[in-house]
Amino acid sequence: MAFFFVVATTAYLISGGTAWAETPADRVCFSTAESREKIHAHGLLEPFQLMRATIVRLHAEAIGVKLCRWRENLVYELSLLRHDGHVINVFVDATSGQPAGSKNER
Numbered sequence: 831m832a833f834f835f836v837v838a839t840t841a842y843l844i845s846g847g848t849a850w851a852e853t854p855a856d857r858v859c860f861s862t863a864e865s866r867e868k869i870h871a872h873g874l875l876e877p878f879q880l881m882r883a884t885i886v887r888l889h890a891e892a893i894g895v896k897l898c899r900w901r902e903n904l905v906y907e908l909s910l911l912r913h914d915g916h917v918i919n920v921f922v923d924a925t926s927g928q929p930a931g932s933k934n935e936r
Contacts, residue, residue: 857900859907865897868904874924877906883927884908884920893917897924905930 860868868874877895885892890910898907904924911917921930 857898859896859898868897869924872904872925874904875927877924880906880922880924880927881908884922884929885910888918888920889913890918900930903930 865877869876874897877897881892881895884890888910890912893909893911895909896907898905898921900921905921906924908920908922909917910920922928923930
């Protein structure tokens with residue numbers, strides 16, 4: 831039952847069902863093939879390297895990662911499962927590796 835709840839919650843958050851103040855034009859996420867192409871073309875940091883550093887910092891488990899254009903920046907949106915069962919979405923700048931924000935980190 832808990833697994834179903836986590837999967838349903840993750841699907842809801844990834845689909846954009848959150849009440850976060852952002853217009854659809856502010857953030858556009860890319861497919862896997864587009865992401866691979868942009869990583870190589872722009873010399874972006876590898877997503878799994880950034881994910882490992884973020885999960886250690888936030889004491890969470892990785893669920894997924896996507897490359898997105900957020901305003902004028904390329905960022906990775908990391909979906910993480912905290913040990914208390916909450917799913918959080920953290921944004922990391924794809925060029926510098928610096929945290930770029932969070933929907934619900936706390």
